[in-house]
Amino acid sequence: MLPNILHNVREKGCTSKLIIAGTREGSDYVKKMDAEFKRYNLQPCIDYQFIEFLGEERIDELIELYTTADFYLELSGHEGFGMQLAEAMACSTTCISSGAGALTEVGAGFDLQFPTFSVNEISSTIIDGYKNKLHIRDNSEQVKYVSTHFTWDAVADLVVEKIELFSLAEKKQ
Secondary structure (H helix, E strand, C coil): CHHHHHHHHHHCCCCCCEEEEEECCCCHHHHHHHHHHHHCCCCECCCEEEEECCCHHHHHHHHHHHHHCCEEEECCCCCCCCHHHHHHHHCCCEEEECCCCCHHHHHCCCCEECCCCCHHHHHHHHHHHHHCCHHHCCCHHHHHHHHHHCCHHHHHHHHHHHHHHHHHHHHHC
16 A cells, blocks of 8 residues: 555655665565555655664664654554554654554554545545644653553553453353
């Protein structure tokens, strides 16, 4: 969807660059996406850029990507947690997500959500974000939320709570 989304956003007058991080150079997925971008006359390094997976040893580069991005776009349709969304939120980046799976819970209303998985809806959400200057909004409450809700202790407490609720429900049956 990314080549179609970027093309659609460009047609609506937005010129920001799309960074696709976590890719593997030379993979069939990247080759196919690159060909699709070029089919729309979008230029590598000008309109879009692929960046390989950034492991723990390159965490500073990942943080820089998040903090300098206008928006973080999460297109997942079935997230079990939403680690990248939480990371982007912690870096004070305005996030756009599908709200699928756990993304609504992780985003907690701080993320902009597109209503359907259509290129037009996603593109419109991005354009509206720029029009409303949401890429430069104060995200300090979002950062505070992530830093207090997604610590190891907070997540462990939540898991224990859910297990206890599940066990209690099992006993009642």
